[in-house]
Amino acid sequence: MQVPQVTQSPSIGASSTGFRSPSRFGRFGGCFAAETLMPALLELESAFLEAKHDATFNAELDGLLATYAGRPTPLTFAKTVSRLLGCELYLKREDLLHTGAHKLNHSLGQALLAQLMGKRELIAETGAGQHGVATATAGALLGLKVRVHMGAEDIRRQAPNVQRMRLLGARVLPVHEGQRTLKDAVNAALRDWVGNPQAHYCLGSALGPHPFPSMVGHFQAVVGEEAKAQFAAQAGGLPDVALACVGGGSNAIGLFRAFMSDPVELLGVEAGGRGTGAAGEHAARFLTGEPGVLHGCHTRVLRDGDGQIQATASISAGLDYPAVGPQHAHLAELGAARYETASDDEALRAFRLLARCEGILPALESSHALGFLMTRRADFRGRRVLLNLSGRGDKDLASAVAGFAARRGSLGVAR
Helix, strand or coil: CCCCCCCCCCCHHHCCCCCCCEEEEECCCCCCCCCCHHHHHHHHHHHHHHCCCCCCCHHHHHHHHHHHCCCCEEECCCCCHHHHHEEEEEEHHHHHCCCCCCHHHHHHHHHHHHHCCCCCCHHHHHHCCHHHHHHHHHHHHCEEEEEEEHHHHCCCCCCHHHHHHHHHHCCCEEEEECCHHHEEEHHHHHHHHHCCCCCEEECCCCCCCCHHHHHHHHHHHHHHHHHHHHHHCCCCCCCCCCEEECCCCHHHHHHHHHHHCCCEEEEEEEEEEEECCCCCEEEHHHHHHHEECCCCCCEECCCCCCEEECCCCCCCCCHHCEECCHHHHHHHHHHHCCCEEHHHHHHHHHHHHHHHCCCCEEEHHHHHHHHHHHHCCCHHCCCCCEEEEEEEHHHHHHHHHHHHHHHCCCCCCCC
């Protein structure tokens, strides 16, 4: 497998200049930000580059991850599902991390950076609510004020996480523009940061303007590093496939980074939505997307012939986003990773399968990865698959139950 390298490309626009580290993954990435944000972005990059090599910072973060967040998270062999699908399936249990998803890894890292920079406030966006909860948690722990922008539609379908954020002391700010989902929440958070550059924007995925994709990927790398060592200890050697869902791409890049130099297939699964492939019916950037700029970086986006961002659809609030992190766009272009889709129906089948056969309620995001594995089980027969179970499904119960009811039992799972 070709090892993807982060390379510095010529700047696209003056706002890409002045950084100390490479801002691109091949031709993707960069920094397309308002000039008023450039001092904050340069300050953030400088703080991150110094902190990532600072023993005191790393010891504090590692200590919090171990004694507060609950790392390492376990690796679970899914015995019954493996028998049903004809493969060996191992689950990296990020659903067991404190707050219920992988998001706490980068939220704690960014909150500690913000504290080092003397920031007193955190701004965040959230779709499924898990990043908002993680940021609110980190803010409560470190004494930082938190405000979270969240689409009104996601507030409706992720009500438990909204309640959690408010109990943790965060202000949840509804976004009523656009589709009222994740893209619109990112828009609102960026506008907030433009008006308040003294705060830190705790971005929730491996996307956005440099240095966010590299920084979030760095803080999430612990997932893959742990999983690689755990797999070697439990199963011996390497998995054949490293599998994860891909929205913005933080959980997937956290897993993939550990295996980029190994003979392991890297497989990401996007939201196929209603399964038609038609515009506005899915959120699969590698299916019909094109290179373009959104939210500060050059990557793959869903857009129409006039360059306008297309509407998206997914039962999963965390995958309902029209762009993907730039490192994923680069991996796909290199042929170093493969990206497929799973529909809402396939995700619901996977949700029910894991619940009934392993006693685990997965997030609907992660259910997409398992749903693809179920649908294409013949392709994985006899193979060893490492799946990053990025979050738990408590937050998705209302959506899942409504989905099952709407389909009137057509998603049954045989054991």
